[in-house]
Amino acid sequence: MTVHVVAAVILDSEERVLIAERPADKHQGGLWEFPGGKVEPGERIEGALCRELEEELGILPSEYEPLIKIRYDYSDKSVLLDVWTVTAFSGEAHGREGQPIEWVDKAQLRDYEFPAANHPILNAAILPERYLITGSFRDKSELIDKVSSALRMGISLVQFRAPWLDKEQYRECVESLVPLFSGHESKLIVKGELEWLEDDSVGGIHLTSSQLESLHKEGWKHSGGKIVGVSCHSGLQLVQASEVGAFFATLSPVEETSFHPEANPLGWGQVGPMIENATLPVYCLGGMRDNDLVQACRLGAQGIAAISAWWS
Numbered sequence: 001m002t003v004h005v006v007a008a009v010i011l012d013s014e015e016r017v018l019i020a021e022r023p024a025d026k027h028q029g030g031l032w033e034f035p036g037g038k039v040e041p042g043e044r045i046e047g048a049l050c051r052e053l054e055e056e057l058g059i060l061p062s063e064y065e066p067l068i069k070i071r072y073d074y075s076d077k078s079v080l081l082d083v084w085t086v087t088a089f090s091g092e093a094h095g096r097e098g099q100p101i102e103w104v105d106k107a108q109l110r111d112y113e114f115p116a117a118n119h120p121i122l123n124a125a126i127l128p129e130r131y132l133i134t135g136s137f138r139d140k141s142e143l144i145d146k147v148s149s150a151l152r153m154g155i156s157l158v159q160f161r162a163p164w165l166d167k168e169q170y171r172e173c174v175e176s177l178v179p180l181f182s183g184h185e186s187k188l189i190v191k192g193e194l195e196w197l198e199d200d201s202v203g204g205i206h207l208t209s210s211q212l213e214s215l216h217k218e219g220w221k222h223s224g225g226k227i228v229g230v231s232c233h234s235g236l237q238l239v240q241a242s243e244v245g246a247f248f249a250t251l252s253p254v255e256e257t258s259f260h261p262e263a264n265p266l267g268w269g270q271v272g273p274m275i276e277n278a279t280l281p282v283y284c285l286g287g288m289r290d291n292d293l294v295q296a297c298r299l300g301a302q303g304i305a306a307i308s309a310w311w312s
């Protein structure tokens with residue numbers, strides 16, 4: 001029997017996240033959690049969200065949206081964690097059951113110990129809704145201009161991709177982008193080899209599905225705080241992406257895209273169940289425009305990834 005649980009990533013105006021310590025005598029006691037609890041039989045999920053936050057924190061959420069759903073089997077119990085982002089609420093949050101609570105900067109969330117099921121939820125809480133992949137550029141200065149304008153638009157996760165460059169040009173372009181990301185909450189993700197993980201000037205790497213396949217075969221597992229994203233095109237690859245410890249996946253092509261005209265689009269109908277079964281945050285990719293974000297999030301995605309939409 002799976003226990004259906006609703007949990008909330010509650011944000012304040014400074015984008016800090018509310019976490020609470022689980023009482024020592026409860027399941028996964030002593031660890032930090034996102035407030036919430038069991039959905040009662042016949043209860044609507046939004047109703048359970050409001051009830052739990054009122055009971056545990058004395059607040060009533062007024063703006064909320066689904067973030068991610070994660071199934072997890074503990075040795076003693078299976079849970080489906082239905083996680084929502086709460087961006088507005090009334091009342092002042094306090095531990096109504098005597099539990100310690102803290103408002104934590106997103107960057108500090110990893111310093112706290114959470115139940116094992118929460119790993120992908122932490123990643124979902126930290127990652128933004130939009131993931132830009134760089135498109136074509138004539139030279140470094142055009143690259144810098146285009147990435148700068150995306151950052152000004154509020155995009156905070158950027159994958160550098162330029163398969164037409166040789167290794168040296170590629171590294172030079174990455175080096176020219178690094179300063180744009182210093183002192184920002186934004187992250188530069190480099191599409192490329194694992195060696196980029198050793199490079200402290202970048203925020204992480206993005207792996208192709210064929211890299212994923214061979215790393216998975218080798219039994220490779222990512223550890224550490226660097227962001228690892230993976231390109232996936234099937235449910236099996238989404239499973240493998242979780243198994244190698246990726247932070248997130250892109251799933252493509254959702255719709256037709258000029259970048260891969262040969263590829264058959266999955267369509268929203270196939271994408272929904274694939275996201276539902278995934279155990280990591282998923283960005284929909286392929287023909288995505290800003291107005292696809294709502295649909296993607298409705299299906300449980302982290303958001304959308306795109307080149308053209310934000311590469312002016």
Ligand SMILES: Nc1nc2c([nH]c(=O)n2[C@@H]2O[C@H](COP(=O)(O)OP(=O)(O)OP(=O)(O)O)[C@@H](O)[C@H]2O)c(=O)[nH]1
Nearest residue numbers: 005007026027028033034035036037038079115117118
């Ligand atoms: N609320 C919450 N529960 C979590 C998280 N992560 C996680 O694995 N769980 C598990 O999900 C279940 C949630 O149960 P809960 O103890 O909060 O339920 P509840 O508020 O209804 O409490 P009650 O059983 O005392 O009435 C527990 O088994 C807990 O270990 C999380 O981040 N937040």
Ligand SMILES: [Mg+2]
Nearest residue numbers: 035036037038
């Ligand atoms: Mg609870």
